[in-house]
Amino acid sequence: MESKCQCCCSHTHSQSKEKEKSIIKKWWAPVLSGVFLLLGIIFQHQEWTWFVNPVIEFLWFLIGFLPVGLPVMREAWESILQKDWFNEFSLMALASLGAFYIGEYPEALAVMLLYSIGEMLQDKAVNQASRNIKDLLDVRPEQVDVYRKGVLSTVSPREVNVGEVIEVKPGERVPLDGSLQNPYAVFDTSALTGESMPRNVSEGGEVLAGMIVSGQAVRIQVTKPYDHSTLARILTLVQDAAERKAPAELFIRKFARIYTPIVVLLAFLIVALPALVAAVHPEFDYVFNDWLYRGLVFLVISCPCALVISIPLGYFGGIGAASRTGILFKGSNYLDAITRINAVVFDKTGTLTTGSFRVTSIQATDIPEDELLSLVASVEKKSTHPVAQAIVHYASGRGVKPAIVTSLNELAGYGLEAEVEHHQVLVGNIRLLTDRQIAVPEELADCVATVVVCAVDGKYAGQLLLSDTLKEDAVDAIKKLKALKIDNIQMLSGDKQEIVNIFAKELGIDKAYGDLLPEDKAVHLEQLNSVPGMSVAFVGDGMNDAPVLALSDVGIAMGGLGSDAAIESADVVIQTDQPSKVATAISIGRATRRIVMQNIVGAITVKVLVLLAGACGFATLWAAVFADVGVALLVVLNSVRILRKKF
Incomplete structure (x- = not known):
C-alpha cells in the first residue's frame, strides 16, 4: 500500500x-x-x-x-x-x-x-x-471495479474486455456500455440527454456509458469496448463535427x-x-x-x-452547448442550416406521440379470439414497429403463445404476409386487405382508432384496435416553434386521416396528412422543397424515416439514444424523446450565428x-x-x- x-x-x-x-x-x-x-x-x-x-x-x-x-x-x-x-x-x-x-x-x-x-x-x-x-461531454470515470476470478479489481475502463462484469456504486457514472445483471435498477441519464431523466432498466436491459447509478450498486456485463461506447461515439461525433x-x-x-x-x-x-x-x-x-x-x-x-x-x-462552442442539452449536430454546416429553417415537418408516431400503443379491443369472426391473437402476434413478433410490439406484449399478458412462422414477407406501408402452420396469413392495415380484394367490415373505415386487420387463407378473420397518446411536451413543442416565428408546421402519418386530424387539433397543427406510405412522405417533402425560399426540417424517429430525413434540408432524428440508425441517417440527433428540443436546437443555431x-x-x-x-x-x-x-x-x-x- x-x-x-x-x-x-x-x-x-x-x-x-x-x-x-x-x-x-x-x-x-x-x-x-x-x-x-x-x-x-x-x-x-x-x-x-x-x-x-x-x-x-x-x-x-x-x-x-x-x-x-x-x-x-x-x-x-x-x-x-x-x-x-x-x-x-x-x-x-x-x-x-x-x-x-x-x-x-x-x-x-x-x-x-x-x-x-x-x-x-x-x-x-x-x-x-x-x-x-x-x-462538459467526457464524463467517463477513469477507474472501474471489474470481477476477475471472483475478486473485484480496480482498473482503467480501457483495460476491461467485452464479456467481463463490472460493478458500479450508487452515484457513480457507468464507464462502459453493457447489459444489467441485477433484477432491476434506476439510472440518471443527464450526461447523455442533458436532463436528469430517470431511466428504469430491468435485468438484461441496455445500460449506456455516462448514466449515473441511483439507489444501489449494480453489476453490468460489458458489451462494447471503451472506445466504442455510446458516450465515446457522442464525443467523436461532436469532435468530428468541426470538420x-x-x-x-x-x-x-x-x-x-x-x-x-x-x-x-x-x-x-x-x-x-x-x-x-x-x-x-x-x-x-x-x-x-x-x-x-x-x-x-x-x-x-x-x-x-x-x-x-x-x-x-464560435461554431464549435455552439455544438458544445447543444451537446450539453442532449442535441448532437453532425457539423457546423447543419448548425448554420437550422437557422434558415422556416418549415418543420413531424412524423407522428414515436415523434409527437409516445408510440406506446395499447390494445383496446380485439374482435374475431369465425375463429376464437385467442387463436386470432396467436396468429397476429406470431407474424408481428419480429417487427420493431410500436404497434407490433404492443400486440406481442398484449398476447403475452393474456398468456397466448405464438404459433410457428415458416415464412415472412414485409410489405412496406401495408403490413406483413406470412405462412403460419400451413395457413396464409395477412396482418396489417385495411389497405393491405383491400389491395388483395378481401372484404373488410365497412364500420372499420370510420373507426378513429389504429386498426390492425387479419386475413387467413384469403378470408377476413378479425381486427385489433389500438390507441396512442401524445408526448408530455408535444403541445409545448409546437408553441415554442410558433414563438420562433415558424408557422409552417406539418404532420405526416401512415394512420388514417381521421386519427391524424384528432391529434393535429390537440397540437394546434393546421396541416396534417394521413394515409401516407413511406414513398408518399418522400413525395410530400420533395413538393415542399420545390417551393422557392422554403427550407424544411423533417423530424422523425431515425429508424424508418431515413429516406425522408435525407430529402429534407435538415434531418432531425428523435430518441437517438444508443441508436446507430438515427445517428447515421440524421443531420441532427436529439437524444431524448422530447419534440420540444427541436425549438431548442433552432434557438442554439440562431444564438451561434x-x-x-x-x-x-x-x-x-x-x-x-x-x-x-x-x-x-x-x-x-x-x-x-x-x-x-x-x-x-x-x-x-x-x-x-x-x-x-x-x-
Whole structure:
C-alpha cells in the first residue's frame, strides 16, 4: 500500500515538474525579449552615453528581437516555400523588418513581442475553450471495479474486455456500455440527454456509458469496448463535427486568402502613391520613412487571424452547448442550416406521440379470439414497429403463445404476409386487405382508432384496435416553434386521416396528412422543397424515416439514444424523446450565428478604423499590435460565451 502511495506521489510530482518545464519553455522567449525591450526603452529615455552609439542600440534591440522574432520568421519562410506568400507570419515579418529599416527599433521588437504574447494567449483561450467543451461531454470515470476470478479489481475502463462484469456504486457514472445483471435498477441519464431523466432498466436491459447509478450498486456485463461506447461515439461525433464547415467558415477562409494580398498591395500603395504625387508636385513634402511607417501600421492591423480562429471556435462552442442539452449536430454546416429553417415537418408516431400503443379491443369472426391473437402476434413478433410490439406484449399478458412462422414477407406501408402452420396469413392495415380484394367490415373505415386487420387463407378473420397518446411536451413543442416565428408546421402519418386530424387539433397543427406510405412522405417533402425560399426540417424517429430525413434540408432524428440508425441517417440527433428540443436546437443555431456575425462585424469594423487611422498617420505600431491582439482575444471570448447561455 505504501509503495502504491509512493508511486502515486512520484507520478504526481513528475507531472508537476513536466508542467513547470513546459511553462518555462513556452514563456522564456517573450520574458527575455520583454526584458530587453523594457531596458532598451529606459536606456534611450535616460540617454546613457554607451547606448547612444547607433550600433550598440541596434544590436541590443536585435538580440531582444531574436527569441520572439526567429520562430515567426521561420514560420513565414516555411509558408513561402509552400507558396503561401501572404499570411500573418509574413505580415509581421515585413512589419518588424520595415521598422528596423527606418530605425524604430523598440517598435520593431514590440511588434514581434506583442504578437507572440497575443498568439500564446489566444492559443490558450482556444485550447481552454476546446477543453471546456470536451470536459462538459467526457464524463467517463477513469477507474472501474471489474470481477476477475471472483475478486473485484480496480482498473482503467480501457483495460476491461467485452464479456467481463463490472460493478458500479450508487452515484457513480457507468464507464462502459453493457447489459444489467441485477433484477432491476434506476439510472440518471443527464450526461447523455442533458436532463436528469430517470431511466428504469430491468435485468438484461441496455445500460449506456455516462448514466449515473441511483439507489444501489449494480453489476453490468460489458458489451462494447471503451472506445466504442455510446458516450465515446457522442464525443467523436461532436469532435468530428468541426470538420464539416459552415458557409461562414468557408467564406472567411477564402476571404483571408484574397484579403491578405490586397492589404499588402494597399500597404505598398500607401508608400508608393505619395512618392508619385511628390514627383508630379515638388511642393508636396514626401518623407519616405514616414510613409513607410504608415504602411507598416497598415500591415500589422490587417492580420486576419482573429477572424480565422474565432469563427470556427464560435461554431464549435455552439455544438458544445447543444451537446450539453442532449442535441448532437453532425457539423457546423447543419448548425448554420437550422437557422434558415422556416418549415418543420413531424412524423407522428414515436415523434409527437409516445408510440406506446395499447390494445383496446380485439374482435374475431369465425375463429376464437385467442387463436386470432396467436396468429397476429406470431407474424408481428419480429417487427420493431410500436404497434407490433404492443400486440406481442398484449398476447403475452393474456398468456397466448405464438404459433410457428415458416415464412415472412414485409410489405412496406401495408403490413406483413406470412405462412403460419400451413395457413396464409395477412396482418396489417385495411389497405393491405383491400389491395388483395378481401372484404373488410365497412364500420372499420370510420373507426378513429389504429386498426390492425387479419386475413387467413384469403378470408377476413378479425381486427385489433389500438390507441396512442401524445408526448408530455408535444403541445409545448409546437408553441415554442410558433414563438420562433415558424408557422409552417406539418404532420405526416401512415394512420388514417381521421386519427391524424384528432391529434393535429390537440397540437394546434393546421396541416396534417394521413394515409401516407413511406414513398408518399418522400413525395410530400420533395413538393415542399420545390417551393422557392422554403427550407424544411423533417423530424422523425431515425429508424424508418431515413429516406425522408435525407430529402429534407435538415434531418432531425428523435430518441437517438444508443441508436446507430438515427445517428447515421440524421443531420441532427436529439437524444431524448422530447419534440420540444427541436425549438431548442433552432434557438442554439440562431444564438451561434449571432455570435459569429458579431465576431465578423466587430473584428472587421475595428480593423478598418485602425487601418484608416494608420494610413492617415494617427496610429502607431504599438496601437496596431494592441488592436490586433485585443480584437483576437475579444472575439475568442465572445465565441465561448454561448457555453454559459441557458436554453
